[in-house]
Every structure is written in C-alpha cells, then in structure tokens.
Amino acid sequence: xxxxxxxxxxxxxxxxxxxxxxxxxxxxxxxxxxxxxxxxxxxxxxxxxxxxxxxxxxxxxxxxxxxxxxxxxxxxxxxxxxxxxxxxxxxxxxxxxxxxxxxxxxxxxxxxxxxxxxxxxxxxxxxxxxxxxxxxxxxxxxxxxxxxxxxxxxxxxxxxxxxxxxxxxxxxxxxxxxxxxxxxxxxxxxxxxxxxxxxxxxxxxxxxxxxxxxxxxxxxxxxxxxxxxxxxxxxxxxxxxxxxxxxxxxxxxxxxxxxxxxxxxxxxxxxxxxxxxxxxxxxx
Amino acid sequence: xxxxxxxxxxxxxxxxxxxxxxxxxxxxxxxxxxxxxxxxxxxxxxxxxxxxxxxxxxxxxxxxxxxxxxxxxxxxxxxxxxxxxxxxxxxxxxxxxxxxxxxxxxxxxxxxxxxxxxxxxxxxxxxxxxxxxxxxxxxxxxxxxxxxxxxxxxxxx
Amino acid sequence: xxxxxxxxxxxxxxxxxxxxxxxxxxxxxxxxxxxxxxxxxxxxxxxxxxxxxxxxxxxxxxxxxxxxxxxxxxxxxxxxxxxxxxxxxxxxxxxxxxxxxxx
Amino acid sequence: xxxxxxxxxxxxxxxxxxxxxxxxxxxxxxxxxxxxxxxxxxxxxxxxxxxxxxxxxxxxxxxxxxxxxxxxxxxxxxxxxxxxxxxxxxxxxxxxxxxxxxx
Numbered sequence: 022x023x024x025x026x027x028x029x030x031x032x033x034x035x036x037x038x039x040x041x042x043x044x045x046x047x048x049x050x051x052x053x054x055x056x057x058x059x060x061x062x063x064x065x066x067x068x069x070x071x072x073x074x075x076x077x078x079x080x081x082x083x084x085x086x087x088x089x090x091x092x093x094x095x096x097x098x099x100x101x102x103x104x105x106x107x108x109x110x111x112x113x114x115x116x117x118x119x120x121x122x123x124x125x126x127x128x129x130x131x132x133x134x135x136x137x138x139x140x141x142x143x144x145x146x147x148x149x150x151x152x153x154x155x156x157x158x159x160x161x162x163x164x165x166x167x168x169x170x171x172x173x174x175x176x177x178x179x180x181x182x183x184x185x186x187x188x189x190x191x192x193x194x195x196x197x198x199x200x201x202x203x204x205x206x207x208x209x210x211x212x213x214x215x216x217x218x219x220x221x222x223x224x225x226x227x228x229x230x231x232x233x234x235x236x237x238x239x240x241x242x243x244x245x246x247x248x249x250x251x252x253x254x255x256x257x258x259x260x261x262x263x264x265x266x267x268x269x270x271x272x273x274x275x276x277x278x279x280x281x282x283x284x285x286x287x288x289x290x291x292x293x294x295x296x297x298x299x300x301x302x303x304x305x
Numbered sequence: 306x307x308x309x310x311x312x313x314x315x316x317x318x319x320x321x322x323x324x325x326x327x328x329x330x331x332x333x334x335x336x337x338x339x340x341x342x343x344x345x346x347x348x349x350x351x352x353x354x355x356x357x358x359x360x361x362x363x364x365x366x367x368x369x370x371x372x373x374x375x376x377x378x379x380x381x382x383x384x385x386x387x388x389x390x391x392x393x394x395x396x397x398x399x400x401x402x403x404x405x406x407x408x409x410x411x412x413x414x415x416x417x418x419x420x421x422x423x424x425x426x427x428x429x430x431x432x433x434x435x436x437x438x439x440x441x442x443x444x445x446x447x448x449x450x451x452x453x454x455x456x457x458x459x460x461x462x
Numbered sequence: 463x464x465x466x467x468x469x470x471x472x473x474x475x476x477x478x479x480x481x482x483x484x485x486x487x488x489x490x491x492x493x494x495x496x497x498x499x500x501x502x503x504x505x506x507x508x509x510x511x512x513x514x515x516x517x518x519x520x521x522x523x524x525x526x527x528x529x530x531x532x533x534x535x536x537x538x539x540x541x542x543x544x545x546x547x548x549x550x551x552x553x554x555x556x557x558x559x560x561x562x563x564x565x
Numbered sequence: 566x567x568x569x570x571x572x573x574x575x576x577x578x579x580x581x582x583x584x585x586x587x588x589x590x591x592x593x594x595x596x597x598x599x600x601x602x603x604x605x606x607x608x609x610x611x612x613x614x615x616x617x618x619x620x621x622x623x624x625x626x627x628x629x630x631x632x633x634x635x636x637x638x639x640x641x642x643x644x645x646x647x648x649x650x651x652x653x654x655x656x657x658x659x660x661x662x663x664x665x666x667x668x
Contacts, residue, residue: 383631
C-alpha cells in the first residue's frame, strides 16, 4: 500500500485529537488578568462600594447589619480570643524559643503575606500551616486547625496586620501557577448534594439573604479571617470556615489544610490583593 | 469600617487591654447586696405582663419618650444589640423583655441618682419576637416595643 | 390430599419461602451495601463525597443490625444512587467549572 | 487567673461612660451538648458598679443575656483617676471583682 494512503488516516486522527483537546496554551493561567476581572466584576455589581469596604463582608452589603456590627466593634466579643492569642504568641516553647523566632519581623504585621508559595517544597503555605510547622520545629504538639488555640493565634497575628494591604505573590514557577489554577478550579467547582460552588454564593449571591444571613462577597472574604462568629460563640479559623461551608452544601469536607484548601486560600487571597486586612472579623 | 479609621479600633482595643491590667484582688467586705434582691420570681415568668407585674407590681403605658433601638432583622439570635434611652426624669429602673423567649424578662437595671437613664446591652432571642423596654420614672412605668426578626442563619444542611 | 394437608403444605411453603427470602435479603443487603460502598469509595478518590451518602450508608447498617433488611436494602440503594450522583457531578464539573469563571 | 472583666471607663466633662465586657458562658440550661446532655444553667445574675462606696449601676441578668455579656451606661459625678469597682456573681455562686481607674 502506498505510503500516502497510510498517512491520510494518521493525519485525520491527529486533526481529530487536536479538535478534542484545544491547544492548552489557549487559556494559560493569567493571575493578573483574573484579579483585574474579579475586582471589576464587584465594582460594577456594587458601584457605591469602595474596594476596601468589601473586606467587611455582609456588613458592606446591608445598613441594618452594619449598625449591629459597629455596635459590636465598640467592644468586640473577640477581645478575649485576641488577648489569649497575644499571650500564647509570647509564651516560650519548652525549648525557650517562641513563635517570633519562626517568622519574619518576629511575626508582627506579616499576616498580609500569607499564604505564600514555598518554592523549596513546591507547595502553598498558609498562616495556620506555618504556625503548626513552627510548633513542630520546636518539639511542640500540633494544634488542631479548627480549635480555639489556632483561632486565637491567627487572630492576634491578623490583628497586628490590620489595615495593611493583602500582598500575595505568585513567583514565576509553573508549580505556583498550577497551585493558583487548582485553587481557582476548587472555587468554581460545584460540589455536595446542593450542587453549589463557592462562586454560587459568593460571586452570584453577595448581598442576598440566605435565611437570616447576608452572603459575603468573595472579594475581600479572606481579609477578615479568622472570624468570631456569633453562630459559633467563638473565634473560628479559616480551616473551620472552609469545612463548615463544605458541609453546608452537603459535601464531605477534606482534611484541614489539604492541598485544595491551601490552593483555594492562595487563589482567593490573591484576588483580594491591595485590600486591607480586617481580621479578626466579627460575623453573624 | 474603612481603612482610615481601622487604627482607631486598634487604639480603642489596646486601650481596653491596658485598662484591664489594673486588677484589684483585695476583696472588700462582700458588697452590700444593694437595696435590690435578685428578682428570682420575675425571671421565672413566661409572659411580659406577668414578668412586669412581678417586677414592678404595676402596668406600663407606651411613651414616645422611651427610645428603643434594636435591629430590624437580627444578624444572629445569639447576639442582638438592644439599647434604650429616655428623656424622662427621676428614672429608677430600666428593663428589657423578649416576649417569645422561654421567659420574657431578659435584663433589669437599677438607675441611681446621677446615673444617665440609658443602657445598651446584647441579648439572646430564640425567634422573631417583640422586644419591649420599660422605664420606671417617678414611680410610673413607660414602655416602647419593637419587633425584631430572627431566623436560623446559613443554609443549614 | 385432604384440605388440612393443603393448608399445612401451603403454610410450610410460605414459611420456607419467607425464611428463604429473609436469608436471601441478608445476602441482598450485603451485596447492595457493597455496591454502595464501592461507588462511595470512587467518589472519595475524586474528593467529592456527599454527606447524604454517609447518612444513607449509616442508616443501612443500623437497619441491617436491627434485622430490618428491607429498610437496610432501601437505604443501601439510596446510598449507591447518591454516591453515583456525586461521581457524575465530579466528572461533569471537571470542565464545566470554567463556564462560571469571571473573565 | 486574669480577670474575666474588661472595662473602659472614660470621663469627659461630668459624664463618665462605662463599657464592660465579661468573659462568661451565660448558659441558659436549655441547650444540649454534642453528646445530647443538657448543659446546666450557668449565668451571671447580678453585676454591680460602685464609685466612692456608692452603687452607681446595678444589673440583674437572666440567661437571655448574650455569652461574654456586654453593657454600656453613663453616670455623673466622677473624676479622672477615681476608682470604679465592678463585681459580678452568678447563679452557681461564682464571683469576680476588679477595681479600675476612670480614664
């Protein structure tokens, strides 16, 4: 059989393959463009709001809620968690070192740089993870990612960064871009029997009510964490917030600080670059 | 809370932490139980009317001199900011009632000579209910009532 | 065969069938539960299990423990359906998530 | 043990504004814990504020006052640096007292 005859089916198969998988370069991750589009979406949806006000979540969406929040902020119920965090942060480990030795600038006013991409391990490192790694490096038992100790510690560190603009960096490393994309995919993927994604509530629905609660905008949602929720009667960590969101859509949560959650926090924090840290936040 | 007054909150809170440091442990002889015994009975009453009768032994009349401030929809039934202020004079007591709570009387305050007749506090509400503030002034009772909506938050599930 | 014989014989048939059905439904339950578990494990591999699948699986096990195999089988079938739905959701969302993305 | 009472008392002109936040569970006795057992009632019943040996404000609280309770009021006749003594007692007889300087 002449060679040409052989080539024809090959070419056809190749063409077909191309059709089915469009060239991957078509939508290579472009975080800068994503962030711009993200902010433009919210600025057009809520023209009266200044960008930095989005960090106040539901309180930027409703006057009645905002007044209740401002009353609480005069003497916030998270006062005790904040003080506990401050005290824990300064209490030395058994080996005499403290958290200050693990963090740049002794851990003060650095929350806005988390999560960051650790190029040695090729993975995203969140504040909660860094705190537990610090404990581990100093021979201390790890804290649960959803209990009070981690909540108080992260509350104190967030407090020392209040007002500083979120400052998440994506190094020019394909693994960082991949983590960013993985976080974005998680954010937009529908899950659970209710078939919601994070975007279903926090992109399409901010300002609208879910029974008594008003949905917070995704823009700036990370800036207020950790949050003291009246619902929980206590300070809750970012991990606890993500896990609770999952179970509310009837999706089985993953383990705290799984890659998906770390990448999600990386993506979502990057979207809020430039907006001020307002944690620890008080929320319904 | 825009970025510019955020540091204000930080100062307020740090001030709070500072002033707490002045701790006095020396316990003076047990504070005389003032002239008010804890109104156990009033707190047991189910309805507003019974609680008011038990607490004050008389009924109240609505008055626009009693300014009650409460949210239209509570962000969370566990922490509902409610406050009252009044232009009435010779005020001796202020109380708050949540009619749909298991027992209506939530809190009662004695106002002394020289104390401003105005109180702010945070109450729990089981469900949507009328919130009533009662001010005892010159031996008479004046009231203001407002409905506060309360529902379970979140998508449940 | 006398009337009584027939009745007794029929009763016998019934009881043996019933016991047979009972025995069979325990095996049926095990099979149904197994199928549900496999599907749910596949959903777990896709990191996309639903809490309602877990609830149905537990309900199936409790019903089986109480000997109520009809309820146990029904619950196991529910669990399997839910698990399969969660697998379908994961595979469909693999590409569909991009539609919602803000660009 | 650090005090459970946080207070901010600031005077300007003749009016002293007092804000207090107290760490206390304020359990109603109507709530069940994760294991289904009733959490017993445990709430502050009486909170008193004393200036120069005279009670200036007294609160009688029921279980409907929020967890980590907060109250704000004002009174006249105090000066910067005066003492303000705050004391609470709860339904189980526990108590806490602090004396703070008016700012």
